[in-house]
Amino acid sequence: MSGSLLFIGHTGERSGAEKVMAALVDVALAQGRRVVVACPDGPLAESLPDECVHVRLPRLGMWGQTGLGRVAGLAGLPLRWLVGALRLRRVLAAERPAVVCNSLFALPSLRLAAAGTSHRERARWLVHDTLSSRKQRLVARLGRAAVAGAVAVSRATATPVRECGYAVVVAPNGVPIPAAPSLPAPRVDSALRVGILASVTEWKGHRVLLDAVAEVPGLRLDVAGTPFPGDEPFLDELRRRAERPGLRGRVSFLGQVDPASVFAVWDVLVSASTSPEAGPLGVLEAMAHGVPVIGTDHGGTAEYLSDGAGLLVPPGDVEALAEALRRLTADPCLRNDFAVTARRRVEERHNIEVTLPAMANALWATGVTL
Known part of the structure; x- marks a missing residue:
């Protein structure tokens, strides 16, 4: 199977959302696709398969809980979104890929990168955030013009995304299922x-x-x-x-x-x-x-x-x-x-052997209606 896929992440860390994206990267590679992953440096980039092309982005989200770190993270966000957009625009022009945006806070960069192009029809947002704050809903609306539709990992997540004007389908997360449940090991104390x-x-x-x-x-x-x-x-x-x-x-x-x-x-x-x-x-x-x-x-x-x-x-x-x-x-x-x-x-x-192919199909297969 041919076709180029661009995955976009806002962070270089490797948390739950990034683990899901990494699993989808493996599916795309197994299908014979060319895969480009645009994300900041960090554990996520370091864990990518050798077959992937890594495009380095600045951090596109917030960091730090309070104080100067929080202020610096907020103040620099528009500039980082712009830098990210310039790097994504080069990939879009060179690869003409289908796009999977794996992060709410990468949406503004994607919108800026895709402005004036036809890439919207080839982009999907994989939603790992249940939009519960005004800030999240604002960012989601900023990104609306960049994507054709969204794929949410739960029904609860799909609802506020629809309210922001997106067409949404649900493709739940999955995990490997061990052969038998683990049993607690014997312990010395009774706690x-x-x-x-x-x-x-x-x-x-x-x-x-x-x-x-x-x-x-x-x-x-x-x-x-x-x-x-x-x-x-x-x-x-x-x-x-x-x-x-x-x-x-x-x-x-x-x-x-x-x-x-x-x-x-x-x-x-x-x-x-x-x-x-x-x-x-x-x-x-x-x-x-x-x-x-x-x-x-x-x-x-x-x-x-x-x-x-x-x-x-x-x-x-x-x-x-x-x-x-x-x-x-x-x-x-x-x-x-x-x-x-x-x-x-x-x-x-939630058997990953079923859920992961279904999620991949919703994100980049042709003929999927959103």
């Missing part, structure tokens, strides 16, 4: 282990989780994941919080991990995001491995855990999360029921 597997950034809800665990004696918490550039002070804050009374000696910071290794020892996974996630891979991976999940009741997480596949709590509610932890950790039968239902949900709806 149940709760884990969070997420980038260490404020909206992932780590503060809420630490406060909730402090109210439930007898639990141990593992924090797996690393901060985005600019979020290092937030990790330091969490470490200080973990040394205060009520949590001292009960929290471990694991950094980057192999998900299968922690799923083998965790009794419960918590997804505590305070802003709605589109389709969190960590939740799906835990479900596939037979680890019961507590998640916040919005976005793709609410879809994944509905109808008995997990426990849902209001976002940002420390007391509700603490009560869910008490309920789930005290009842092994309930944990097993959730694990069985969740595993079946992933097998039926």
Whole structure:
């Protein structure tokens, strides 16, 4: 199969959205397509297959939580979008590719690059953000003229994108399904282990989780994941919080991990995001491995855990999360029921062997109606 494909990402980091894009790159290469990936330098670019062409972009999104880092990130955004557009325009002119924009914050650069050309009809936006703020909706509307339509990874994500004027189809995320659910390894102490597997950034809800665990004696918490550039002070804050009374000696910071290794020892996974996630891979991976999940009741997480596949709590509610932890950790039968239902949900709806080809077809196959 011939045809050139351009993937555009706003960051050089390798989080959930970038993992999905990397999997789609592999599909495109296997189809014999020429693949160009435009993204900033970083772990994502370093992990690209040798067959890919990498076009270096500036960082097209924000970074840093507060202070000068946040101000600098915002002030320089229009210029970085313009620089990104100039580099993308060269690729569009030389390659005439179909385009997959993997990021909300890359849309303005794509719009500037495609202005005055026919590339809009060959571009799709793969939506990994549930638009929940005015800033996100503004950026989405800025990018509307650049793409023919959007492919959302969950129904919750599709709704606000439609409201911004896009034609949208849903192609859910998927994960590999292990041969059998992991079983918790024997432990020396009797403390149940709760884990969070997420980038260490404020909206992932780590503060809420630490406060909730402090109210439930007898639990141990593992924090797996690393901060985005600019979020290092937030990790330091969490470490200080973990040394205060009520949590001292009960929290471990694991950094980057192999998900299968922690799923083998965790009794419960918590997804505590305070802003709605589109389709969190960590939740799906835990479900596939037979680890019961507590998640916040919005976005793709609410879809994944509905109808008995997990426990849902209001976002940002420390007391509700603490009560869910008490309920789930005290009842092994309930944990097993959730694990069985969740595993079946992933097998039926989120098997990557089915979802990934379907997503690729929605993004770049001819004849797909949006």
